[in-house]
Amino acid sequence: MSSTNLSHSGLSSRRWLLAALVLFLLQIAALYAxxxxxxxxxxxxxxxxxxxxxxxxxxxxxxxxxxxxxxHGFLFYGLGWLILRRAPLTARLSLAVLIEAAWELLENSPLIIDRYRNATMALGYSGDSIINSAMDTVFMTAGFFAASRLPVWLTMLIAVFFELLTGYLIRDNLTLNVLMLVWPVEAVKTWQGGA
Incomplete structure (x- = not known):
C-alpha cells in the first residue's frame, strides 16, 4: 500500500472516530434537552x-x-463486522455508538420508562441520569473494542458468563430485559420479583 493510501486511510479513521465522538456528545446533549x-x-x-x-x-x-x-458492544461489533466488513474499525465503532446512543435516548423516553415500570421488575424505574447513560455508551465501546481483539469463542464465553452471573445475582440480564420489554411473561416477572 502506498504512503498516500496509508495517509488517506488514517485520515478516514480519524474522521470516523470524530463522528463517534460527535454522536456521543449529541447523546449527552439530547438527554439534557x-x-x-x-x-x-x-x-x-x-x-x-x-x-x-x-x-x-x-x-x-x-x-x-x-x-x-x-x-451490546460485543453484539454491535459483530453487526459492524457483518455489514461493514471492509470499512475501518472506527466506521464500525461509529455505527455502534449511533445504535447505543439511539437506544439510550429511547430508553429514557416516557414510552420506554412506562413500559419498564408496567412490564418488568423495574417498578420504580425513572430513567437514567446523564452520567449513567453516557457511561453505558462508554462501556458499550469497551465491549466493542474487546470484541475486536478477543477470539470469538472468548467473547461469547464472557457474554454467557455475564448473562448467567447477573441472572443469578439480580434475576435480570440482557436477555430477560429484552424479553420482558418486548414480550412480557408473567411467570418471569413473578420470578424476578422474588416469588
Missing amino acids: MGRIPICECGYVKLWEGGVNTSGNSQHLSDWYTPSHII
Whole structure:
C-alpha cells in the first residue's frame, strides 16, 4: 500500500472516530434537552451502585446493568463486522455508538420508562441520569473494542458468563430485559420479583 493510501486511510479513521465522538456528545446533549438529570439526585457520583431496586440504580457510573452494555458492544461489533466488513474499525465503532446512543435516548423516553415500570421488575424505574447513560455508551465501546481483539469463542464465553452471573445475582440480564420489554411473561416477572 502506498504512503498516500496509508495517509488517506488514517485520515478516514480519524474522521470516523470524530463522528463517534460527535454522536456521543449529541447523546449527552439530547438527554439534557429531554430534561434528564446530570447526576444522581442524591448529589454525588459513585463508581458502583449495587442496589437493583434502589433510587441509585441507573444513576451512577456503573451498576448491575453495566455487563449488558458491554454485551451490546460485543453484539454491535459483530453487526459492524457483518455489514461493514471492509470499512475501518472506527466506521464500525461509529455505527455502534449511533445504535447505543439511539437506544439510550429511547430508553429514557416516557414510552420506554412506562413500559419498564408496567412490564418488568423495574417498578420504580425513572430513567437514567446523564452520567449513567453516557457511561453505558462508554462501556458499550469497551465491549466493542474487546470484541475486536478477543477470539470469538472468548467473547461469547464472557457474554454467557455475564448473562448467567447477573441472572443469578439480580434475576435480570440482557436477555430477560429484552424479553420482558418486548414480550412480557408473567411467570418471569413473578420470578424476578422474588416469588
